[in-house]
Amino acid sequence: MKKRYLIASLIILSLVSLFVGVSSISPMALLDFQSEETEIFLISRVPRLIAILLAGAGMSIAGLIMQQLSRNKFVSPTTAGTLDATRLGILVSMLFFANASTIEKMLVAFAFALAGTFLFMQILDRIKFKDAIFIPLVGMMLGNILSSISTFFAYKADVIQNMSAWLQGDFSMIMKGRFELLYISIPVLVIAYLFANRFTVAGMGEDFSKNLGLAYKRVVNIGLVLVALITATVVLTVGMIPFLGLIIPNIVSIFKGDNLQKTLPHTALLGANFLLVTDILGRVLIYPYEISISLMVGVIGSGIFLYLLFRRKAYA
Amino acid sequence: MIKVRSLSKFYGKKSVVEDVTVNIQRGQITSFIGPNGAGKSTLLSMVSRLLDADSGEVLIDQTDVRKMKSNEFSKVVSILKQSNYMNVRLTIRELVSFGRFPYSKGRLTEEDERCVDQAIEYMHLTDMQDSYLDELSGGQKQRAFIAMVIAQDTEYILLDEPLNNLDMKHSVQIMKILRQLVDDLGKTVVIVLHDINFASVYSDRIVALKDGKVVKDGPTRDIIQSDTLKEIYDMDIPIQEMNNCRICVYFSS
Numbered sequence: 001m002k003k004r005y006l007i008a009s010l011i012i013l014s015l016v017s018l019f020v021g022v023s024s025i026s027p028m029a030l031l032d033f034q035s036e037e038t039e040i041f042l043i044s045r046v047p048r049l050i051a052i053l054l055a056g057a058g059m060s061i062a063g064l065i066m067q068q069l070s071r072n073k074f075v076s077p078t079t080a081g082t083l084d085a086t087r088l089g090i091l092v093s094m095l096f097f098a099n100a101s102t103i104e105k106m107l108v109a110f111a112f113a114l115a116g117t118f119l120f121m122q123i124l125d126r127i128k129f130k131d132a133i134f135i136p137l138v139g140m141m142l143g144n145i146l147s148s149i150s151t152f153f154a155y156k157a158d159v160i161q162n163m164s165a166w167l168q169g170d171f172s173m174i175m176k177g178r179f180e181l182l183y184i185s186i187p188v189l190v191i192a193y194l195f196a197n198r199f200t201v202a203g204m205g206e207d208f209s210k211n212l213g214l215a216y217k218r219v220v221n222i223g224l225v226l227v228a229l230i231t232a233t234v235v236l237t238v239g240m241i242p243f244l245g246l247i248i249p250n251i252v253s254i255f256k257g258d259n260l261q262k263t264l265p266h267t268a269l270l271g272a273n274f275l276l277v278t279d280i281l282g283r284v285l286i287y288p289y290e291i292s293i294s295l296m297v298g299v300i301g302s303g304i305f306l307y308l309l310f311r312r313k314a315y316a
Numbered sequence: 317m318i319k320v321r322s323l324s325k326f327y328g329k330k331s332v333v334e335d336v337t338v339n340i341q342r343g344q345i346t347s348f349i350g351p352n353g354a355g356k357s358t359l360l361s362m363v364s365r366l367l368d369a370d371s372g373e374v375l376i377d378q379t380d381v382r383k384m385k386s387n388e389f390s391k392v393v394s395i396l397k398q399s400n401y402m403n404v405r406l407t408i409r410e411l412v413s414f415g416r417f418p419y420s421k422g423r424l425t426e427e428d429e430r431c432v433d434q435a436i437e438y439m440h441l442t443d444m445q446d447s448y449l450d451e452l453s454g455g456q457k458q459r460a461f462i463a464m465v466i467a468q469d470t471e472y473i474l475l476d477e478p479l480n481n482l483d484m485k486h487s488v489q490i491m492k493i494l495r496q497l498v499d500d501l502g503k504t505v506v507i508v509l510h511d512i513n514f515a516s517v518y519s520d521r522i523v524a525l526k527d528g529k530v531v532k533d534g535p536t537r538d539i540i541q542s543d544t545l546k547e548i549y550d551m552d553i554p555i556q557e558m559n560n561c562r563i564c565v566y567f568s569s
Contacts, residue, residue, distance in 0.1 A: 071403070071404070196422075197414075197417070197421065197422030198421075198422070200404075200406075200414070201414060201417060203404055204404055204414075206366075207361075207366050207395070207397050208397075210364075210365065210366055210386070210390075211364070211366075211390060211394055211395050211396070211468075212390055212414060212415075212417040212418055212468070213385075213386045213387040213388075213389060213390030213391075213417070213418045214386075214417070215386065253405055257405040257406055257407065257410070257448060258404045258405040258406055259406055259407075259410045261422065
């Protein structure tokens with residue numbers, strides 16, 4: 001898994017992504033800045049591409065950080081309740097702060113994502129039985145509880161349909177003016193990279209970290225804030241993208257190990273690549289209709305997840 | 317010198333370590349021995365600041381450990397606990413490089429690289445330095461961790477049962493290495509051991525604990541005595557002298 005191959009394929013897939021869609025756009029037409037094609041290109045295609053790249057890289061890094069800090073290969077925003085907590089946060093902001101701006105909604109969702117992830121880490125701290133499979137099961141249970149709370153209140157308030165829109169990750173709604181929130185993940189990714197070494201050390205346990213003079217609790221908390229920020233922005237703009245944060249870091253870990261400084265760029269690149277491929281497939285398979293990204297990633301991702309489970313003795 | 321002054325630790329009302337006062341000399345191997353639940357590991361964890369003491373103090377070279385910055389502390393004292401649970405996929409070299417974390421925060425300077433090279437070579441791991449830890453045997457893994465501690469270059473090295481899960485050959489190998497660290501590099505090693513014969517053969521001083529208290533503390537020869545061991549372990553243990561080593565024959569007592 002060489003970095004330059006990942007970059008090359010990312011560029012090729014990006015170009016494909018830009019020119020696949022219901023209205024065909026030829027590269028030549030773009031030379032005319034006034035044409036309708038150029039307009040579609042700038043309002044829909046380019047934002048969609050940027051959203052895919054940022055969401056793919058962001059969710060993968062979020063998963064990587066969570067796996068490192070919880071020392072469990074099966075923990076990710078999907079399997080630790082983070083996504084469900086974020087959704088609950090969005091519901092709360094819809095019900096109580098209906099007129100809030102996107103940024104304010106983001107902050108509420110972020111607070112819930114952070115609280116949910118933190119709750120999971122606290123539970124993790126208290127569990128004596130630290131089996132690799134048991135822990136994500138606990139996380140999924142937590143997620144389901146949060147999710148049923150959301151559903152209950154959404155039902156009461158008659159916003160179920162509105163809610164399920166957030167449930168489904170979907171890039172077809174991404175347009176200029178509706179995705180810019182995702183840019184928050186750029187500085188978050190930079191910070192994650194600067195902290196890569198500390199996350200690696202923290203991933204070896206509290207005693208190990210203290211031995212090396214690392215402020216363990218602080219590093220873990222910073223990691224959780226980064227995860228919550230990425231998750232909140234992605235769920236608000238795109239919707240839930242399950243499994244991405246789970247499978248991408250695992251695949252990279254098999255080939256490149258767990259030294260975050262080394263694996264972070266690969267994880268981000270592979271995540272973006274993977275999401276691009278699934279998005280293009282989703283757009284092409286039932287052309288001119290579209291399969292939503294959460295369904296595509298869910299199907300392909302759960303397959304890969306099962307495969308990772310079966311070979312876990314070898315690597316996890 | 318490490319001075320432990322009336323150190324205590326309670327879990328609820330039960331004391332795990334009670335009023336322990338011990339001096340650990342520089343340039344020696346000091347072994348903590350005693351039955352299960354005697355408080356050996358807890359004591360070691362408090363000396364290394366992994367655990368906070370409920371009362372008492374630990375002085376390292378006259379400084380109270382609680383007053384030291386954690387980064388400075390990690391350049392003076394290193395601690396290795398049982399690490400069987402670790403499933404992080406790092407290469408030996410990456411792990412040893414983290415030994416330099418207190419100095420460089422992960423951005424290795426040329427001097428750091430040199431320390432890492434030396435530590436790897438000292439532990440005879442040069443050929444396999446790019447192997448992943450999860451592909452190594454127990455003995456190799458333990459050597460890799462000790463190499464990391466050597467790269468950390470601390471005056472005091474504390475180890476909590478480093479021979480756990482190792483076979484005889486690798487146990488002897490690790491103990492010989494620790495002896496070399498003291499004799500060649502002038503380090504101070506404090507070690508929690510279960511096998512009293514390893515303590516007898518390799519350590520300079522022994523601290524015997526029982527029920528959270530120090531029962532005996534002295535040069536190895538004075539502790540490895542039948543009557544003393546009876547007090548510690550509640551067993552009649554005959555002792556045989558062989559090639560200048562005092563061996564406890566506890567298997568049939």
